[in-house]
Amino acid sequence: MAAAARLAMRARPLSRPNPGVAALVVYQGRIIARGWTRPGGRPHAEAEALAGLAPQVLAEATLYVTLEPCAHRSERGPACADLIVAARPARVVVGQHDPDPRTSGAGIARLEAAGIATTLLDDPASAASLAGFLTRQRMHRPWVTLKLAMSLDGCIAMADGSSRWITGETGRAHVHSRRAQADAILVGGGTWRADKPSLDVRLPGLEHRSPQKLVLTRGPAPAKDFTAISSPQAIAELEGVQYLYVEGGAEAAAAFLVADLVDELHLYRAPILIGDGRRSLGALGLANLAEAHDRWQLAERRQLGSDSFEAYLRCRN
Structure with missing residues (x-):
């Protein structure tokens, strides 16, 4: 199931508006077929994995799928539950229940x-691979990742606002790989006015994965290829967006944190000291230090050239 969850990352974000699902077929201890949701949402992972397999093989095989097979038919294709019934594998292992009311247990x-x-697991790896879809279904908004690139002393720019480049080339390439996995990317109005960021993906072969561009502002969009949203809460109105990547600046970052809309925090630290620079965050409105504890859990740590990277997940009950 962990292998299927890793495979599901290939679907993100091009499978939108469908979830990025992956499926593996295991026969006599070996993976003999695989599939993941294709761009635009079709074909589904199960259809890809099962296509062309002989009935005598499937009769002894196990199908692993990260999300409960869909039970609803559409004009774009049959229900995956029906495809599986027709294929008749010996066993199906499901990583996560589908909260979509059209399937929700029916698959x-x-x-x-x-x-x-059929075995239903509460598999953490499958849940992580489906974070955007599950958050959209359960909380009616995208999964939000906040990225902050800073110096060792917590600055994101010099006192005059200049910030290119705090992190090195390897760290910046990693940021672009994260952008490529997002449906939309957001900056604050102040950051856009100061830096005019392009917010695209500049990795060879992945330029087509540049996300939808958003700016947090009460005024109109500052450029024709940007969409303006007036508040962090307005992300719930972004149709089809499952993964939102927030790149700051300090006030926009603080606004999302105050609204408790950040699910994942990405911190890039460069081995430099700035001193009298611009801080990475605006005021968070904490009444006391105790409110800051037990909110974040370390999920990943790695070295990116001379820079360090840490990912934290919001602790939610």
């Missing part, structure tokens, strides 16, 4: 009714 029920042994 698994259909497999069981057909006599296919």
Whole structure:
């Protein structure tokens, strides 16, 4: 299942508005087929993984899929639950329940009714690979990642506002790889006016993955290729956006944190000291230090050339 969850990352974000799902077929201890949701949402992962496999093989095989197979038919293709019933694998292992009311348990029920042994897991890796879809279904908004690139002393720019470049080339390339996995990217109005960032993906071969561009401002969009949103809460109105990447600046970052809309925090630290520079965050409105504790859990740490990278997940009950 962990391998399927890693494979599912290939679907993100091009599968939108569908979730990025992956499926593996295992026969006699070996993976013999795989699939993931294709651009635009079709074909689904299960259809890709099952295509062309012989019935006698499937009769002894296990299908691993990161999300409950869909149970609803559409003009774009059959329900995956029906495809699986027709293929008749020996067993199906599902990483996560589908909260979409069109499926929500009905996919698994259909497999069981057909006599296919089905196991539902609460698999953390599958949940992580589906974070945008699950957040959209359960909280009615995108999964939000906040990125901050700073000096060792917590500055994102010099006192005069100049900030190119705090991090090195390797760190910047890593940021572009994160942009390529987002549906939309956002900066504050002040950052746009000061830096005019392009917010595109500049990695060879991934330029087409540049996300939708947003700016947090109460006024009109500052450029024709940007969409203005008036508040952090307005991200709930972004149709089809499952993954939102917030690049700051300090006031926009603070606004999302105060609204408790940040699910993942990406910190890039360069081995430099700026001193009297611009801080990475604006006021968060904390009444006491105790409010700052037990909010974030370290999920990843790595070295990127001379820079360090840390990812933290918001601790939610």
